[in-house]
Amino acid sequence: MSDRPVTTDDAWVPDACTLPTAERPLRLAEWDRFFTDAVRGVGRLSARHLRFQLDGAARVDEVARDLTARESSCCSLFTFGLSRPGPESLALDVRVPAAHVDVLDALAERARSPRTRS
Template structure:
């Protein structure tokens, strides 16, 4: 999935940097991703390997800076697993749909 046409116009990340950011998300989804659950239309929960915490924290901090409509919550519920809850408002559900699709595609599911 290389098309970034789903990226909203409100994203302030320069267009030339978007493929790099998408590749970073793909990297987070490819190996550390243990599972994905769609809890509601506007809420996606990713389960990640705990070793990905520094990468995940850095990536979500930078993504929050350019796409402020995202709400990210990273937690360690126990053991070596992280949960990354991603929420969007109703008018951004299509963006979350694309991100969920990207996660499952990168993981090969």
């Protein structure tokens, strides 16, 4: 993963998130690095379901599992699923309840943002 600086504006973080406020910029930076380094495509399968196409490297798999496990522990509105559709590909599915579609919208926008694609 890269050491590039990232923007850590957490205005979109849902109220349901129990991660201490002081730790949120660090977590957002981790997600931004993940988006920059690992995400090859973003697809919206439904209003409540987002799929990230990831680099298939073993290291990306490890980082995705670690990051989503830690995110699940503090932000229960997300449901994550990691799968390997092919030998060189990895997919991360993110689902949210209907009441939190706006959070999924913000996550998709953040993943597509130029700040994570530089």
